[in-house]
Amino acid sequence: MTKAETIRAQSTASGAPAAEAISAAGLTFSAKDNKGRELTILDGVDLSVREGEFVAIVGPSGCGKSTLLNLVAGLIPCAGSKLKLFGAPVTGIDPRIGYVFQTHALLPWRTVLGNVEIGPEIKGLPATERRRQAVEVLRQLGLEGFEDHYPAQISGGMRQRVGLARTLVAGPEVILMDEPFGALDAQTKLLIQDIFINYWESHRKTVLFVTHDLGEAITMADRILVMSARPGRFKATYTVDIPRPRALAQVRRLPQYTTYWESIWEDLKDEAKTALLADGSGR
Numbered sequence: 001m002t003k004a005e006t007i008r009a010q011s012t013a014s015g016a017p018a019a020e021a022i023s024a025a026g027l028t029f030s031a032k033d034n035k036g037r038e039l040t041i042l043d044g045v046d047l048s049v050r051e052g053e054f055v056a057i058v059g060p061s062g063c064g065k066s067t068l069l070n071l072v073a074g075l076i077p078c079a080g081s082k083l084k085l086f087g088a089p090v091t092g093i094d095p096r097i098g099y100v101f102q103t104h105a106l107l108p109w110r111t112v113l114g115n116v117e118i119g120p121e122i123k124g125l126p127a128t129e130r131r132r133q134a135v136e137v138l139r140q141l142g143l144e145g146f147e148d149h150y151p152a153q154i155s156g157g158m159r160q161r162v163g164l165a166r167t168l169v170a171g172p173e174v175i176l177m178d179e180p181f182g183a184l185d186a187q188t189k190l191l192i193q194d195i196f197i198n199y200w201e202s203h204r205k206t207v208l209f210v211t212h213d214l215g216e217a218i219t220m221a222d223r224i225l226v227m228s229a230r231p232g233r234f235k236a237t238y239t240v241d242i243p244r245p246r247a248l249a250q251v252r253r254l255p256q257y258t259t260y261w262e263s264i265w266e267d268l269k270d271e272a273k274t275a276l277l278a279d280g281s282g283r
């Protein structure tokens, strides 16, 4: 057995089953490309994310990671849905889901607090209650004291946290995150990862997290799913056997961190090469 096979087998053997938050069996999804040709984006995706689990997806560019999140979010209709949320087919947008993107369009004429209050305001919550909820989530994300600032007055990392707060204030049971820290500089990204993992470890909501950053996946997730080049399907699963709470900087110094990194990269690099060649050939 190679090192990758051994660690993968160990990963698969552990992990007690719990209630499923998100599941898919043999999910296939196609769309027409800009020349009208049928493009198979996902092919035979099997997915099971348990309630309260933090699952990261890594895969080469264009393999269908965002498409999968969009399907789970109900943003793309999925005929005869093989995708389930808490055991029921996904039929459209579900208020139990929160979606965090790489960048957030904050309203420049609203303060930090005003931006986070948008959701509760739309829900019709009374002013005092929506303020209480927004203030609390801002505090948990380390933005206490910045409530009255406008987006232009705060850093990019803080703006990203405001966007995150805007999603989290709704109290989603499932949080979909599509490269949420991908646009941040390296140091800001490390700080935000720490802030978010603290938040997550005290709330334990289900998270499905797409990233290109293997270190981010290993330090934060309970499980990592490795996707093949398009058409995307899962080719390997890793259970990250590192105890919580995690101090992310320390996790990066553990010997297991390097073992996971090398093993996942071993799975990923051929897929990344395939994706790169497909890009070049206009496939």
Ligand SMILES: Nc1ncnc2c1ncn2[C@@H]1O[C@H](COP(=O)(O)OP(=O)(O)OP(=O)(O)O)[C@@H](O)[C@H]1O
Residues within 6 Å of the ligand: 031, 032, 033, 034, 039, 041, 059, 060, 061, 062, 063, 064, 065, 066, 067, 068, 230
């Ligand atoms: N609605 C659509 N119509 C046509 N093509 C689509 C559609 N949605 C996605 N695609 C194509 O499907 C492929 C997968 O896209 P997707 O954005 O899901 O990949 P990804 O893995 O998230 O990529 P990246 O890592 O680069 O963000 C791409 O080639 C994309 O151009």
